[in-house]
Amino acid sequence: MRVIKRVELPETEVVCDKCKSVLGYNVNDIRNDIFDCLGELHDSSYVICPICKNHITVAIDGKMV
Numbered sequence: 001m002r003v004i005k006r007v008e009l010p011e012t013e014v015v016c017d018k019c020k021s022v023l024g025y026n027v028n029d030i031r032n033d034i035f036d037c038l039g040e041l042h043d044s045s046y047v048i049c050p051i052c053k054n055h056i057t058v059a060i061d062g063k064m065v
Helices: none
Strands: 012-015 022-025 031-037 040-048 055-060
Touching: 012 055
Parallel strands: none
Antiparallel strands: 012 022, 031 040, 040 055
C-alpha cells in the first residue's frame, strides 16, 4: 500500500494551566479515563502536556470543557 495524499487531522488549541504552553492536539492525542464521583462513574477525556506532563481535561462525559 502507498499513500497518495496525506490529509492532516484538524487540531484544537488548548493552554496548559500548569506551564502555560499553547498546545495543538487532534483526536489521536486524546486519552480516556473513568472516575468515580459521589458513587457515579464518569468518562474523562484528556491530553498530556509534552512539556510538564500535566493532564489537561478536554471533555467530561462527552461534553467539552
